[in-house]
Amino acid sequence: MNDTELDQLLNTWSVPPVPASLCARVRVGFYARPERKKFRGLRVLITAAGIALFLLAVTLALPQTLRLVSPAVRAPYIVDSDIVRYGFDGTPSVEFSLGSYNNEGSEVVVYEVAHSLLPAIKLGLKAIGPVVGRLTLLFVVSHEQSERAKLIARVSAGGFEGYWLGSAAALIDSGCVNGPVVGHETILNHRTVAVRQFNDVQRMTLWMAPDLGCFALRLTREERRPDGTFRLVLKKQATKVTLNP
Numbered sequence: 001m002n003d004t005e006l007d008q009l010l011n012t013w014s015v016p017p018v019p020a021s022l023c024a025r026v027r028v029g030f031y032a033r034p035e036r037k038k039f040r041g042l043r044v045l046i047t048a049a050g051i052a053l054f055l056l057a058v059t060l061a062l063p064q065t066l067r068l069v070s071p072a073v074r075a076p077y078i079v080d081s082d083i084v085r086y087g088f089d090g091t092p093s094v095e096f097s098l099g100s101y102n103n104e105g106s107e108v109v110v111y112e113v114a115h116s117l118l119p120a121i122k123l124g125l126k127a128i129g130p131v132v133g134r135l136t137l138l139f140v141v142s143h144e145q146s147e148r149a150k151l152i153a154r155v156s157a158g159g160f161e162g163y164w165l166g167s168a169a170a171l172i173d174s175g176c177v178n179g180p181v182v183g184h185e186t187i188l189n190h191r192t193v194a195v196r197q198f199n200d201v202q203r204m205t206l207w208m209a210p211d212l213g214c215f216a217l218r219l220t221r222e223e224r225r226p227d228g229t230f231r232l233v234l235k236k237q238a239t240k241v242t243l244n245p
Helices: 003-011 020-061 117-139 143-149 168-173
Strands: 077-086 092-103 106-114 152-156 162-167 181-187 190-198 202-209 215-224 230-243
Touching: 092 215, 152 168, 162 168, 181 202, 190 215
Parallel strands: 106 152
Antiparallel strands: 077 092, 077 230, 092 106, 152 162, 181 190, 190 202, 202 215, 215 230
């Protein structure tokens, strides 16, 4: 087909007339769109302002301490510990400092301090966590389940992070041995037994002191690399033990 034949073919086509209502619909669309953008922008602005205020509050709270136990509660001892996070290059960063003790085999955190922004955000959320948690328990967890959870030994790793060690009573009865023993060491004048727990992706080693109700004076968590070696991810290290504070 040459150009002349193509022109003749196109000339045989007829385009239907534009309906009068089309112009009206287009005008309505143009007038309505800026209103939607305006309100969407306002919502984004309000959300951003809320986030900014929250982050500002957290930043201002960084030097402060979150106390998690009533001052009326008298602990038999307080262990001061640092929670250190390790980057992919092995660089350590202290995220939290906390004071705690073991009650019947399970750790009770007395106070907690965040040392950078992200841990501080976790601490801020943890501060309102008990209120949300109580509301959740009313609808999701039965009283029986809640009571059973109190019988499980738990080790805190700062913020919301923690590890369950099975029955607290069984842990104490076994002399703090609930896995393969990999060594013994005296830490801050307290003899500990080092117990290792592991799975396909990570391993955790706890140095627990029997005379402190199996308190973990040291904890390390390592992740398995693709080549089978392990990389240190987190370490909890006791820095001081104060008896009968």
